[in-house]
Amino acid sequence: MGYNWNWGVLLQPVATGEGATYLGWILHGLLLTAALTLAAWLLALLVGTAFGILRAWPSRLCDAIGATYVSLFRNVPLIVQFFIWFFVVPEVLPTAIGDWIKSITPSTQVFVVSVLALGFFTGARICEQVRAGIAALPPGQLQAAQALGFRLPQTFRHILLPQCFRRILPPLTSEFLIISKNSAVASTIGLLELSGQARQLVDFTAQPYESFIVVTLAYIGLNIVILRLMEWIQRRIRLPGMMGA
Amino acid sequence: MKTILSTCLGAAASAVMLLLMPVAASGQNAPLDGTLKKIADDGVVVIGYREASIPFSYYDDAKNPVGYSMDLTAIILDRIKAKLGKPDLQVRKLPITSQNRISLLQNGTIDFECTTTTHNASREQQVDFSNTFFAIGTRLLTRKSTGITDFPDLKGQNVVVGAGTTSEILLRKMNADQGMGMNIISAKDHAESFLMLSTGRAKAMMMDDALLAGERAKTKDASEFIITGTPQSREAYGCMVRKGDAQLKKLLDETLAELQTSGKAVAIYDKWFRSPIPPRGLNLDFALSDDMKALFAAPNDKILN
Secondary structure (H helix, E strand, O other): OOOOOOHHHHHOEOOOOOOOEHHHHHHHHHHHHHHHHHHHHHHHHHHHHHHHHHHHOOOHHHHHHHHHHHHHHHHOOHHHHHHHHHHHHHHHOOHHHHHHHHHOOHHHHHHHHHHHHHHHHHHHHHHHHHHHHHHOOOHHHHHHHHHOOOOHHHHHHHHHHHHHHHHOHHHHHHHHHHHHHHHHHHHHHOOOOHHHHHHHHHHHHOOHHHHHHHHHHHHHHHHHHHHHHHHHHHHHOOOOOOOOO | OHHHHHHHHHHHHHHHHHHHHHHHOOOOOOOOOHHHHHHHHHOEEEEEEOOEEOOOEEEOOOOOEEOHHHHHHHHHHHHHHHHHOOOOOEEEEEEOOOOOHHHHHHOOOOOEEOOOOEOOHHHHOOEEEEEEEEEEEEEEEEEHHHOOOOHHHHOOOEEEEEOOOHHHHHHHHHHHHHOOOOEEEEEOOHHHHHHHHHOOOOOEEEEEHHHHHHHHHHOOOHHHEEEEOOOOOEEEEEEEEEOOOHHHHHHHHHHHHHHHHHOHHHHHHHHHHOOEEOOOOEEOOOOOOHHHHHHHHOOOOOOOO
16 A cells, blocks of 8 residues: 555664754653553552442441442543543632642642542542442341441451452452553643654554554553563462462 | 667657657647646546635635635636547535645645645645745734733743644744744634634734735624734745646646736725625725735745745
């Protein structure tokens, strides 16, 4: 179809004269994607666990708060959430705070916004997994803990959550893998992560196939690393005699 | 023996000449090849358009692509119909982006595109460009209240550019070379760039001047914004055709040259740049530049610099 392959373009100095090569841009993008993935996943884990506990807590109000969070963040498309965090939130906050946000270095702004957007979106999914993980435990666990004199927070901390996390580790791995690819949405608000850099390469070099092939390989590599990491964690926390963990 | 050999050679040579004849005599009646042949065989021509490049190629109220480039495309399509003798040729229109336009052209999804594609050397490796149909300069759009009048005023400021554009290359280069300490934001399209500017995230926006005029015309408080600064580059927009597709390029070149020298191109320019345009009846009020006047006087397919 008349395409001129030119892999050498990856090692050429970039058109902007900033002393990097296009491959250097891709590596930089990969680092950003990795950092964003890790930060967003940790936030998602934190938020998801907090709301998951709320949903499992024996209180109607707590459950309702958790359910509202989930339906809000799980039902709005991710890209819309990015735009809301980035464009709408600073406008609805008091002007002084909004202006302060906008005065932060743009690259920092988009990174933080991306972590928030991805973290809260994925948090809603993890919240449901935590709730399901706790609900799947035999009710006797809670009752026995209470009978032994554990208070409710202690019961969650020492009895329910440790078992829950071992059970939901496989879906958490999936979420980790998904978040690494969802992070590509951050390129729409101007974060030059992996797919943002791919787009730059296409525009500056007019070699779309080389660019996307390299970026695809980078995503696959990142996902293999995440998979290995999660397998290692799974082995580390395994308890003999416990189902699936 | 010697004579027989030379006779044979002579015969072979003339046979080769005969074979080459049709190619050598490529005049008006040359057999169709390349994209024109494909269009004639399929009975369908597919063109690309942009969804939000005001006033070149964008949607009107009825979501039809309209604009300066679309008017040119329509005239080119009429020419193709006339040349192929197929007045009822089916025309399909496909929205394209700056990321996919080259790939879609190369893999045959679209047959050509006249939108807002800058003719540059790196793209020439992949595609061929027709005669230039528009010339722009890359300048700044800013709020009057910022007091920014030229590029040196951007020191230490947030500036937004369209990702992957020539403006981005120039601005980043300027930032690195002159140590200006600008924060450069790369927005994904024109509309988002302007959003960054109008919400105050960026103090200025650098882009092709004609597109800046288009973005400014969209806002309610257009009078608060000015287009300013010394043009940092001049660029030529051309229609993209597949590489080596000489026949289609020739048709495009001739059509555009004729429009430009006959004055019809100026009329189309006035329609989109100097009169109210859809969807909101705004007037860009964008005067014909010297580059454009020179182009219309002497049509060509050169890269500008």
